[in-house]
Amino acid sequence: MIQDTKIKDTNYYIDWLDSPNIEEYEHSFFEDIRPIGKGSFGSVVRVNLKNTDDLYALKSLNTDKVTLHEIVNEYCICAQVKDTSKSSPS
Template structure:
């Protein structure tokens, strides 16, 4: 990996960690989800239907296959920024936060 690519990758990782630390994005524990079932997939990963342990509500978890790839992280950050800018539109699925497992990252 070139120095520029590594610096870009660090930028995206740092942005995500800062957003969690500043509480702009909520981090959920992956162990708080149950009944995890795949419902679809796309170019960056798989979408799962899950229940949160503390309720009977259903959520969608989007899993990113290669979260250490610069292009994937760029797309994740782009999607997170977009969700934050249109958080209350009736035609947009609400972003509640993110969770992570090793080695995957997941949007909720």
């Protein structure tokens, strides 16, 4: 029974990651890539989106060390930070 729950959870996370919540960009879309930091799951770099003045922080996850649940959890945390920064006064 526990195994069935794990399979259902895994399928949920796989479906969620395939949903429109996630935007994928090729590294070639960015320029001026500068390292910000590294952690146990991956690294973060600061980038400029080509042909714009937009700056982004890109997180690359080492999928050998992270589970689907952790990827979804990390996305949710980043989305909360993004929402909080939008509502904060400049």
